[in-house]
Amino acid sequence: MTGHGQTRWGALALGGLAGVAALVLSVPVLAQGGxxxxxxxxxxxxxxxxxxxxxxxxxxxxxxxxxxxxxxxxxxxxxxxxxxxxxxxxxxxxxxxxxxxxxxxxxxxxxxxxxxxxxxxxxxxxxxxxxxxxxxxxx
Incomplete structure (x- = not known):
């Protein structure tokens, strides 16, 4: 795939990584919530x-x-x-x-x-x- 399809897959991959990063980064915050x-x-x-x-x-x-x-x-x-x-x-x-x-x-x-x-x-x-x-x- 090239062009528009590649952009869509790239956006999905980045969105998925952002979701995982948010989850991973939120764990210490929850653990330290006091x-x-x-x-x-x-x-x-x-x-x-x-x-x-x-x-x-x-x-x-x-x-x-x-x-x-x-x-x-x-x-x-x-x-x-x-x-x-x-x-x-x-x-x-x-x-x-x-x-x-x-x-x-x-x-x-x-x-x-x-x-x-x-x-x-x-x-x-x-x-x-x-x-x-x-x-x-x-x-």
Whole structure:
């Protein structure tokens, strides 16, 4: 084909590539959207984390659910990247300049019970935490 037919096929090919590029480029934007809607469904109040990799049970005042993401890095100023954001599970990878990084997954069982897995580096040392977090009262 030459002339008009070739132009039509070229336009279709470019249109298809543009569609694929838009889809591929939109994935990181969706992943970083920061929605984390599941965390918003958790009951507000005091939560107790019990689990391996922790010296003792830890109590956290949960206001938004996001407090469960950085259980080893309590400071602010950390950058976060949302890896998974579904109705039953969120996974977030974060970096805290000068203090390490981690990847945390939170699996919802009920609005007052979640399973937390986190591993990374804190204060120059590796850590791994597998814990059950349960709402235990008001803050």
């Amino acid at each position: 929605g984390l809607a599941m965390l918003g469904t958790l009951s507000k109040g005091e939560w107790t984390l019990k689990g391996r990799g922790m010296a003792a049970d830890r109590r956290i005042c949960v206001k938004s659910g996001a407090e469960l993401i950085q259980i080893m890095h309590r400071e602010g100023g950390c950058s976060q990247f949302v890896v998974e954001d579904s109705p039953a599970r969120v996974t977030v990878q974060y970096t805290c300049p000068g203090n390490g990084y981690a990847r945390t997954s939170i699996r919802r069982e009920t609005g007052a019970l979640v399973q937390v897995e986190s591993q990374g580096i804190h204060n120059g040392m590796p850590f791994e935490v597998t814990a059950e977090a349960r709402r235990t009262g008001p803050c």
